[in-house]
Amino acid sequence: MIDKLEYLLALARERNFGRAAEQCGVTQPTFSAGIKQLEDTLGVMLVQRTSRFLGFTSEGERVLEWARGIVADARAMRQEVQALKKGLSGHLKIAAIPTALAMVSALTTPYRAKHPDVKFTILSRTSIEVLSMLENLEVDAGLTYIDNEPLGRMRAVPLYREQYRLLTSAGSPLGDHDRVTWSEVAKIPLCLLTPDMQNRRIIDQLLNAAGGSLEPTLESNSMIVLFSHVRTGRWASVMPEKLAETLGLTERLRSIPIVEPEAVHQIGLVVPPREPMTSLVSALVTQAKAVARQMAKPISS
Incomplete structure (x- = not known):
């Protein structure tokens, strides 16, 4: 039954029979037959479907919770035995x-x-x-x-605690400051992560609370993209202190503490x-x- 529960987990991830079957390394007919066998064994319908996946039934959602625990335990057992062996x-x-x-x-x-x-x-x-x-x-x-x-x-x-810095060049606005406030940062153009990122939601809240109307000049879901733009000396961004240290600062790039309030996550x-x-x-x-x-x-x- 474990393999059929793995099918169920794959379907929960992919929300598509074809992709879930591919992830499990079987044909779609074999995959669909496995789900049907699981339904027959349990005596309930688990999946709402026509020619495509529509979602899980209420019974299916509950079985899915059990499946996660059972599959996780089975994987843990195999790992434990393997670790004891070699x-x-x-x-x-x-x-x-x-x-x-x-x-x-x-x-x-x-x-x-x-x-x-x-x-x-x-x-x-x-x-x-x-x-x-x-x-x-x-x-x-x-x-x-x-x-x-x-x-x-x-x-x-x-x-660790994430604290925030304004990354900008020395010759840019605020670039000659030792410390800056969120209110000051809210007034300059910034490149930031995309809104689906929690870091961006945190920064949005801080800038909005400081009276800013946020319209980034550039958005990306990659910190490397943001940092590469800031390194040109023509862009500014808000980044965590440890990330800025890890990526490395150039002679013309400054990492300036942002205070009032001093936000930490x-x-x-x-x-x-x-x-x-x-x-x-x-x-x-x-x-x-x-x-x-x-x-x-x-x-x-």
Whole structure:
């Protein structure tokens, strides 16, 4: 039955029979027959359909919740047995919001030093997509905001606090300031993330509260695109402090603290609230706690 439950999860992700079948590596007739067999076994209709997928029935939604837990437990059991047999190995998939992508290496690098047989896939996603992918077992863990919008049932490990800087050239408006206010930032042209990103929603709220009418001169879902424009010396943006440090500042590029108010948000690792956790995820949580302790230490003078 596990394979049929995997079919159900694939259908929940793809919302399309053909794509779900392809993801499961079977033909569409085989896939549809598997869903029908699951319905016959349980004695209820799970999927609303004509010639295409229309959604899940109320019974289907409930079975989907059970399927996520059962499939996750089956995967965890296989990983645990494999780890007992030949040590920690496998594939970790992590989805991260764009502003946290540069910090993923702080987790993966020491992790792989301890567990060299583990491979990684890192995906850039919105905060909403991170939670959805975790719910549907598409990824093992996520990096996202943990204090601004609801996380649902996810377990969170705080990593670091995100503080904001105005990135601009020294010769641009506000470029000669040591500190700037959100009210001042609201008056200059900015390039920012697209509105589907939680970072953008946070910045919108701060700028609107400061009396600004936000109309970015450029939008992108990539921080690299924004940073490459700012580096030309002809654009300005608002970015998290740690991201700006990681990407690197040039001689003519300045990272200026934004105050009044001094906004801070918490970034953390989020994982499904399953017990026991898979061996791979458990090791990642342990590593995240170690990174958090390291980042919380004051810098010695």
